[in-house]
Amino acid sequence: KRYDFGLVGLGVMGRNFILNVADKGFSAFGHDLDGDKVASLLEEGGNTDKINASTDGKTFVESLSCPRKLMLLVPAGKAVDAVIEGLLPYLDQGDIIIDGGNSFYRDTDRRESYLKSKGIHFFGAGVSGGAKGARRGPSIMPGGSKEAYQEVKPIFEAVAANFNGEACVAYLGPKSAGNYVKMVHNGIEYGLMQLTSEIYDILKKAGNYSNPELQQLFDSWNRGRLQSFLVEITADILKKKDDKTEGYLVDMILDKAKQKGTGKWTSQNAMDLGIPIPTIDVAVSMRELSALKEERLQAHSMYPKKEFEKMDKEALGKWAEEALYFGFILTYAQGFHQLTEASKEYGYELNMPTVAKIWRAGCIIRAGLLADIAKAFDKNKSTTHLVLNEDFAAKIKPTLPAVRHLVAFAVNNGIPLPGLSNALTYFDGFTTNRLPLNLIQAQRDYFGSHTYERTDMNGIFHTDWEI
Ligand code: 6PG
Numbered sequence: 001k002r003y004d005f006g007l008v009g010l011g012v013m014g015r016n017f018i019l020n021v022a023d024k025g026f027s028a029f030g031h032d033l034d035g036d037k038v039a040s041l042l043e044e045g046g047n048t049d050k051i052n053a054s055t056d057g058k059t060f061v062e063s064l065s066c067p068r069k070l071m072l073l074v075p076a077g078k079a080v081d082a083v084i085e086g087l088l089p090y091l092d093q094g095d096i097i098i099d100g101g102n103s104f105y106r107d108t109d110r111r112e113s114y115l116k117s118k119g120i121h122f123f124g125a126g127v128s129g130g131a132k133g134a135r136r137g138p139s140i141m142p143g144g145s146k147e148a149y150q151e152v153k154p155i156f157e158a159v160a161a162n163f164n165g166e167a168c169v170a171y172l173g174p175k176s177a178g179n180y181v182k183m184v185h186n187g188i189e190y191g192l193m194q195l196t197s198e199i200y201d202i203l204k205k206a207g208n209y210s211n212p213e214l215q216q217l218f219d220s221w222n223r224g225r226l227q228s229f230l231v232e233i234t235a236d237i238l239k240k241k242d243d244k245t246e247g248y249l250v251d252m253i254l255d256k257a258k259q260k261g262t263g264k265w266t267s268q269n270a271m272d273l274g275i276p277i278p279t280i281d282v283a284v285s286m287r288e289l290s291a292l293k294e295e296r297l298q299a300h301s302m303y304p305k306k307e308f309e310k311m312d313k314e315a316l317g318k319w320a321e322e323a324l325y326f327g328f329i330l331t332y333a334q335g336f337h338q339l340t341e342a343s344k345e346y347g348y349e350l351n352m353p354t355v356a357k358i359w360r361a362g363c364i365i366r367a368g369l370l371a372d373i374a375k376a377f378d379k380n381k382s383t384t385h386l387v388l389n390e391d392f393a394a395k396i397k398p399t400l401p402a403v404r405h406l407v408a409f410a411v412n413n414g415i416p417l418p419g420l421s422n423a424l425t426y427f428d429g430f431t432t433n434r435l436p437l438n439l440i441q442a443q444r445d446y447f448g449s450h451t452y453e454r455t456d457m458n459g460i461f462h463t464d465w466e467i
Pocket of ligand 1: 102127128129130186189258259260261262263363364
């Protein structure tokens with residue numbers, strides 16, 4: 001018997017993905033060097049004729065129907081190269097390898113051209129939605145050879161999340177377009193998470209919100225324009241009691257956030273492209289700052305904070321909703337701006353409405369706002385930045401008084417709101433007709449003869465400033 005689809009890496013994601021493929025009527029064969037993982041998949045799904053698995057690479061490859069379609073869900077980095085090398089001797093020309101992990105886009109480009117020389121198609125397909133998404137329907141972001149995509153399209157469309165009858169998967173573009181889009185997805189994820197944590201903080205510190213009150217507030221937001229997976233799970237998290245103490249679990253969790261690198265890559269690449277994404281940058285920095293726990297404790301005792309002023313609870317709740325909405329919009333705006341520029345620079349041929357559409361369900365950054373973003377890009381094809389889109393201007397403008405009020409309050413009270421204040425500063429910079437960077441140009445020319453341009457005539461100028 002030959003199987004429709006192969007999957008390498010039977011960790012939680014891989015196992016769930018393969019069970020999802022089988023649920024949709026395709027037969028699938030799993031492979032992992034770890035015998036326990038193979039056994040556990042066979043125990044869960046092996047009783048149907050749809051699922052099989054083996055620790056042996058040759059058996060695995062030979063069990064797949066041609067052209068073989070095999071997906072890797074293994075940790076990004078060396079493991080991907082090792083798996084490819086291990087399976088390569090058994091593969092034939094025309095076979096398709098899909099990398100479903102969070103691989104660095106440049107690694108994907110390297111692997112694609114390496115495998116092309118051997119007649120094998122390789123494409124990176126970001127998969128988002130965590131373990132549950134993999135089982136019930138993730139958002140899938142494939143890029144690479146369009147021809148190869150046609151082979152896996154029916155399987156991906158069946159397993160992907162569904163938004164109003166549309167599958168949350170689409171061919172995005174050539175080369176590493178898929179991994180690149182997934183990387184920026186994760187950068188946006190970092191930004192939205194940072195903003196959510198800041199709003200949670202100010203509600204507690206300035207409004208004395210209790211966990212049940214916060215839970216109710218986030219839950220009500222999730223039924224409005226802030227509807228999103230991250231707001232939804234925040235409400236869930238806030239009601240979880242701790243089984244070791246009397247309190248809530250969230251209060252017992254150490255405030256040091258870890259990261260696996262995709263947010264940092266997004267920021268690093270934005271710098272390379274020359275595209276400002278400060279809300280995402282600061283979200284990465286705050287994870288780094290959070291890790292300096294010992295230093296923070298020492299600094300806290302050296303620079304004691306005065307007691308926080310209090311705000312009217314209800315008014316604060318309303319402002320917080322507006323501020324979070326503004327912050328979410330600006331984070332998506334920065335992420336889409338980066339995608340727009342990267343698409344030109346790397347020749348990805350990305351279509352922004354398509355990206356927004358496949359993020360509407362299944363992935364971690366899914367949100368009601370994405371349907372609005374897809375519509376806005378669709379309606380006005382020349383939109384290069386969401387802040388410049390009329391529909392979004394109408395959403396942003398009314399939130400500004402609340403954002404300014406909250407940021408000013410937080411600054412006066414020593415409550416850090418770096419994501420929100422950066423989003424606001426970015427917005428204020430973006431909407432300023434004349435920035436003081438003329439002075440920077442003058443300084444550069446003063447000390448280094450770096451030249452400057454003038455406002456009133458064309459050309460490149462230099463001045464001997466000391467005379
Ligand atoms: C997803 C997520 C996922 C990512 C985690 C953890 O889309 O399902 O983005 O791919 O690995 O969110 O990322 P960090 O460990 O860097 O926070």
